[in-house]
Amino acid sequence: MNNYSKQREAILEVIKENLIHPTAEEIYELVIKKEPQISKSTVYRNINILFELGEIKKIKSAIGPDRYDYSYKKHSHIICEKCGQIFDFDYNFDNKNILKKAIEQIGKKIDIDNIVIYGICENCKSKNKIKEE
């Protein structure tokens, strides 16, 4: 596994350059400009390989397809459960203590990869209020 291919390189470049948490579909639309012959299955296959290699992060959005993010700098995400919007979030979680509590509670060590906060954003909250009135 892991031979060079210009397609994989182009996919990684696109994810590096576009910090918008693109979906596989969006990555395909962007990469096709550099490699017009590329197929969607190549995009999916390489996204999975890059994820396995730890070069990109997979974000389970609340709505719609998975999204991807270049693993350049450790950060968290805040995701709105109503509209699916994803925000980057820098926060110093106390991973040491989290890990300690996790071992206490589930009896296993966990390698923490990333922390996601799901919630409701201001916009969606105010939309709901209007509905309820």
Added chain:
Amino acid sequence: MNNYSKQREAILEVIKENLIHPTAEEIYELVIKKEPQISKSTVYRNINILFELGEIKKIKSAIGPDRYDYSYKKHSHIICEKCGQIFDFDYNFDNKNILKKAIEQIGKKIDIDNIVIYGICENCKSKNKIKEE
């Protein structure tokens, strides 16, 4: 919206009774024992309604379909990105400070609903080591 139906009641009961974070499919398999005529679309429809009402939580697993959890007591989840296993996790995140930082960084208030920790569990970690040898 929100008329009584025995199907919806049975679905909520099943989710309350089965604290295994069942998938929609698993909920269907369980609820069919109580309501043998129920259809899968009724299960999907009511899961979505119960989620909208805040009676159940939706967990975006790393692998496979979404899973559901009764919103009985506030708790977090730790999810293994390799095997998809979900662990309940009680932890006192500093939501006040998280919210403050979130407003600073994204300029919006977020109603925090739940926090999910994605990582690699011990079992999957050791499996990988064997592979690498």
Added chain:
DNA sequence: ATCCCTGCAAAGAGTTTGCAAGTAA
């Protein structure tokens, strides 16, 4: 020479939706 890679098309998993009929308020 071997193994990994690609594009294409088909298949697969998970979920939603249109419809006609049934049930609750």
Added chain:
DNA sequence: TTACTTGCAAACTCTTTGCAGGGAT
């Protein structure tokens, strides 16, 4: 009687896979 709900089947979205050929090492 009006609005919500159901079961069924079909449609839909997202992702994976089998295959035959091409490229990397």
